[in-house]
Amino acid sequence: MASETPSSGTWFGSAEKVGRLRGRIFKWTCLGATVLTLALMLVFLLYVANDAFRPFSADPGWLATMGLTVVVPIALLAGYYYRRDRSAGQVAYTALGLPVLVALASGGLWLLFRHIVSPREWFVLVVSIVVAGGLVVGHSRVRHDAVTERLVVTVLVPLLVVVGIPTVLPGLGQFLYLLPVLPNALFSLILGFVLPVAAIVGWRVRAVRDADRDGAIAAGITVAGGLAGLGLGPLVGIHPTSWFVFAAPIVGALVVYVEHVVRNDKGLSGLAFPVVVVAGVFAGLAVTQLLGFAGPDAWLNMDFLTSAHDTDPSEAGIYPTLVGSVLILLVIVLSAFPVGIGAAIYLEEYATSQGRFGTVMELIQVNIANLAGVPSIVYGVLGLAIFINLIGMGRGTAVVAGFTVGLLILPIVIISTQEAIRAVPDSHRQASYAMGATKWQTVRNVVLPESLAGIFTGTILALGRAIGETAPLLMIGIPATVRIAPDSFLSRTGAMPRQIFSWSTQITTEFRYGVLAAGVVTLLVVLLTMNAAAIVLRNRSQQTQ
Amino acid sequence: MTPTDPSPDRNQRRVATDGGVSTTDDAESTSDPTEADGDSEKLVDVSSSFTVSDDDEDRPQAAETAIETRDLDVYYGDEQALQSVSMEIPEKQVTALIGPSGCGKSTFLRCLNRMNDLIDIANVDGEVRFEGKNIYDEDVDPVALRRKIGMVFQQPNPFPKSIYDNVAFGLEVQDEAVTDETVRRALERAALLEEVDGRLDESGLELSGGQQQRLCIARAIAPDPEVILMDEPASALDPVATSKIEDLIADLSEEYTVIIVTHNMQQAARISDKTAVFLTGGELVEYDDTKDIFENPDNQRVEDYITGKFG
Numbered sequence: 138m139a140s141e142t143p144s145s146g147t148w149f150g151s152a153e154k155v156g157r158l159r160g161r162i163f164k165w166t167c168l169g170a171t172v173l174t175l176a177l178m179l180v181f182l183l184y185v186a187n188d189a190f191r192p193f194s195a196d197p198g199w200l201a202t203m204g205l206t207v208v209v210p211i212a213l214l215a216g217y218y219y220r221r222d223r224s225a226g227q228v229a230y231t232a233l234g235l236p237v238l239v240a241l242a243s244g245g246l247w248l249l250f251r252h253i254v255s256p257r258e259w260f261v262l263v264v265s266i267v268v269a270g271g272l273v274v275g276h277s278r279v280r281h282d283a284v285t286e287r288l289v290v291t292v293l294v295p296l297l298v299v300v301g302i303p304t305v306l307p308g309l310g311q312f313l314y315l316l317p318v319l320p321n322a323l324f325s326l327i328l329g330f331v332l333p334v335a336a337i338v339g340w341r342v343r344a345v346r347d348a349d350r351d352g353a354i355a356a357g358i359t360v361a362g363g364l365a366g367l368g369l370g371p372l373v374g375i376h377p378t379s380w381f382v383f384a385a386p387i388v389g390a391l392v393v394y395v396e397h398v399v400r401n402d403k404g405l406s407g408l409a410f411p412v413v414v415v416a417g418v419f420a421g422l423a424v425t426q427l428l429g430f431a432g433p434d435a436w437l438n439m440d441f442l443t444s445a446h447d448t449d450p451s452e453a454g455i456y457p458t459l460v461g462s463v464l465i466l467l468v469i470v471l472s473a474f475p476v477g478i479g480a481a482i483y484l485e486e487y488a489t490s491q492g493r494f495g496t497v498m499e500l501i502q503v504n505i506a507n508l509a510g511v512p513s514i515v516y517g518v519l520g521l522a523i524f525i526n527l528i529g530m531g532r533g534t535a536v537v538a539g540f541t542v543g544l545l546i547l548p549i550v551i552i553s554t555q556e557a558i559r560a561v562p563d564s565h566r567q568a569s570y571a572m573g574a575t576k577w578q579t580v581r582n583v584v585l586p587e588s589l590a591g592i593f594t595g596t597i598l599a600l601g602r603a604i605g606e607t608a609p610l611l612m613i614g615i616p617a618t619v620r621i622a623p624d625s626f627l628s629r630t631g632a633m634p635r636q637i638f639s640w641s642t643q644i645t646t647e648f649r650y651g652v653l654a655a656g657v658v659t660l661l662v663v664l665l666t667m668n669a670a671a672i673v674l675r676n677r678s679q680q681t682q
Numbered sequence: 683m684t685p686t687d688p689s690p691d692r693n694q695r696r697v698a699t700d701g702g703v704s705t706t707d708d709a710e711s712t713s714d715p716t717e718a719d720g721d722s723e724k725l726v727d728v729s730s731s732f733t734v735s736d737d738d739e740d741r742p743q744a745a746e747t748a749i750e751t752r753d754l755d756v757y758y759g760d761e762q763a764l765q766s767v768s769m770e771i772p773e774k775q776v777t778a779l780i781g782p783s784g785c786g787k788s789t790f791l792r793c794l795n796r797m798n799d800l801i802d803i804a805n806v807d808g809e810v811r812f813e814g815k816n817i818y819d820e821d822v823d824p825v826a827l828r829r830k831i832g833m834v835f836q837q838p839n840p841f842p843k844s845i846y847d848n849v850a851f852g853l854e855v856q857d858e859a860v861t862d863e864t865v866r867r868a869l870e871r872a873a874l875l876e877e878v879d880g881r882l883d884e885s886g887l888e889l890s891g892g893q894q895q896r897l898c899i900a901r902a903i904a905p906d907p908e909v910i911l912m913d914e915p916a917s918a919l920d921p922v923a924t925s926k927i928e929d930l931i932a933d934l935s936e937e938y939t940v941i942i943v944t945h946n947m948q949q950a951a952r953i954s955d956k957t958a959v960f961l962t963g964g965e966l967v968e969y970d971d972t973k974d975i976f977e978n979p980d981n982q983r984v985e986d987y988i989t990g991k992f993g
């Protein structure tokens with residue numbers, strides 16, 4: 138020590154004894170990289186949004202009114218939350234984001250009801266599932282001790298009831314179709330959708346509040362919100378069935394969330410945020426209409442979302458490909474997720490790292506990591522070779538597209554699920570085993586519940602990747618433009634990114650700027666909402682751990 | 683059923699598990715997939731003839747032997763962690779295992795409920811007799827064994843579930859009925875009920891460290907095991923919480939055989955009836971009544987260790 142500081146008077150460093158210059162340069166360079174990335178993204182987003190919405194084509198009066206009724210209140214509230222009540226800020230963005238997210242999911246569902254399963258088919262399906270569930274539960278009550286038998290019943294009864302034996306015994310659904318009276322679409326949706334949603338909401342509220350009455354109230358509000366469509370729907374020009382599909386889940390989700398906020402009694406004032414936003418939008422629209430201010434002539438509007446591609450740019454829309462993308466996502470969720478999550482559970486919880494088998498497992502692990510980096514066009518070739526040429530499935534169908542893109546995100550799903558499972562502390566597994574739990578009980582009761590939020594986060598992010606993939610779609614023959622929405626998973630379908638790509642090659646400028654931008658924004662909105670959901674989910678699970 | 687077990691509710695519980703609902707059909711070996719189902723039944727069958735363990739060695743204690751180890755060797759890979767440990771652990775008493783860190787106390791404890799099976803490189807040689815059966819026999823299902831021998835770890839490790847669900851966990855996995863009453867009784871016996879009454883649905887992670895550890899004890903005793911293993915249960919706790927746990931251990935020994943690892947010699951002296959001293963290399967150097975160990979140990983190394991000359 139003494140030798141390093143010969144003159145004890147100057148040891149405290151006034152003469153730049155401790156060099157910091159390199160450190161500072163490094164820090165500023167890193168900051169520069171961060172700012173550059175963000176700025177590039179922001180500029181791009183603004184540019185596209187400007188093209189898609191063309192805000193400056195609106196009357197200045199319209200802009201001013203909207204600014205006064207929407208932007209100013211939002212800014213004021215945000216400032217208040219930031220200064221006074223941070224937890225209310227959190228409540229505020231969840232309370233606004235949750236309905237948006239649910240609306241998005243409902244939108245997907247609505248498309249399914251419109252094109253794939255009719256409300257009546259859905260109703261029959263729900264009845265079949267309820268009957269099957271009832272049978273399984275009843276059996277386990279009556280014969281509680283017969284574990285093997287219960288396993289067989291749990292697998293076979295739902296299959297028999299819902300699907301039946303092909304060509305021998307029809308499923309319950311077929312019998313239901315024989316009934317002389319079957320509810321029409323409206324009642325099918327009330328019975329098969331609104332009521333189940335309300336039941337789930339009520340059951341959940343009842344569980345957390347431990348009071349039957351509160352559960353009933355929650356369910357009642359949800360039903361009321363759904364059924365309001367019968368009266369209100371026609372007034373505002375929305376078909377009651379559409380109202381059901383959107384309103385019941387949104388109201389239900391809000392009921393659950395408001396109950397949560399009220400129960401924790403934290404950030405209550407945040408609940409005002411969505412009310413202010415919605416009221417502001419409506420007030421602004423009413424005022425501009427009254428004063429005759431014209432809104433912006435946006436490319437991205439309701440017409441764009443609900444119509445098909447057209448040679449006239451101002452008529453062109455994205456609707457059929459939106460349906461196609463939803464179908465493809467559904468196929469991915471149903472195929473790649475179970476496979477990927479199952480593989481991850483096996484690799485993490487069951488595969489040993491010892492001996493020759495362990496070496497094989499290690500090899501597999503390394504290869505999964507490599508597969509995550511394989512170019513997506515290669516997956517396209519793979520899908521073309523396997524699903525179309527080898528198995529003989531139809532070109533350009535939602536199943537093939539879903540399987541191919543599912544294959545592409547499979548490694549990502551596996552890896553992120555593995556990470557989520559690995560985040561479960563080993564001490565919890567030890568505790569479970571020490572309680573005399575079997576491996577299966579440990580996985581089911583400890584590992585999966587604790588890693589579920591992480592698994593969801595990872596898989597939603599993977600889904601976000603999937604929805605924008607274009608190259609594999611080119612390979613498996615997704616058509617460049619479609620004008621009618623697919624009516625099944627096996628018919629030819631479009632997809633949003635493919636449609637966007639073909640707009641970019643049109644000669645008319647309006648396509649390459651306006652319509653293209655509107656498509657990109659639609660895609661981005663879907664994607665960013667999903668990512669936001671994943672992030673919120675991750676934050677919440679981090680808070681509880 | 684078991685002559686040594688007078689409490690009626692325990693007998694009832696046995697009937698329930700012996701019926702084989704969970705242990706036969708549901709049980710999977712946690713480590714060795716080749717072990718057939720139904721092994722547990724064998725283990726339990728033997729328990730009805732409790733005093734099978736041979737009596738040719740003389741017993742200083744009046745108490746029955748709960749667990750007996752014979753020439754227990756444990757290896758982690760090539761490294762030997764326990765050297766030929768033989769000891770008889772008396773029933774319904776507190777047995778303390780002390781010794782410097784790394785001497786194999788935890789390893790020994792994990793042998794008793796076969797938690798070592800979960801460590802791939804661990805190898806166990808020798809016998810551990812529990813209720814007259816060598817638990818390392820081929821036909822013993824470690825899952826069934828662990829249902830009779832509960833364990834509490836060094837770091838409190840409650841699940842991120844509600845207090846209620848934490849306690850109910852063991853009952854659920856062992857296919858026993860979960861009632862409010864059983865859960866509350868377990869919390870009561872773990873001296874925690876008073877502090878958490880009325881908020882059983884809160885997360886177990888919101889409790890303090892000492893409360894978490896008592897929650898883990900409640901979780902371990904809820905399914906009513908025979909033996910409770912504790913691996914330094916108080917070493918992560920403050921003195922007040924520690925003394926609560928110590929009081930609790932004394933109470934528990936009225937109903938359960940308690941085997942506790944500790945590196946705190948005062949603690950061992952305070953709470954245990956018998957003490958085993960392990961020294962470096964995994965040797966059991968001396969095992970005797972706690973009083974004798976602390977007042978006049980036979981072995982010079984033990985005396986050095988206890989008086990703080992090393993370790």
Ligand SMILES: Nc1ncnc2c1ncn2[C@@H]1O[C@H](COP(=O)(O)OP(=O)(O)O)[C@@H](O)[C@H]1O
Pocket residue numbers: 758763781782783784785786787788789790801803
């Ligand atoms: N999982 C393991 N893998 C390899 N070696 C281990 C493992 N657990 C313990 N050991 C070794 O066994 C010896 C005894 O450890 P342990 O039983 O934990 O001692 P104690 O509990 O008395 O501190 C130590 O040398 C330790 O390094």
Ligand SMILES: [Mg+2]
Pocket residue numbers: 787788789913
């Ligand atoms: Mg230890």
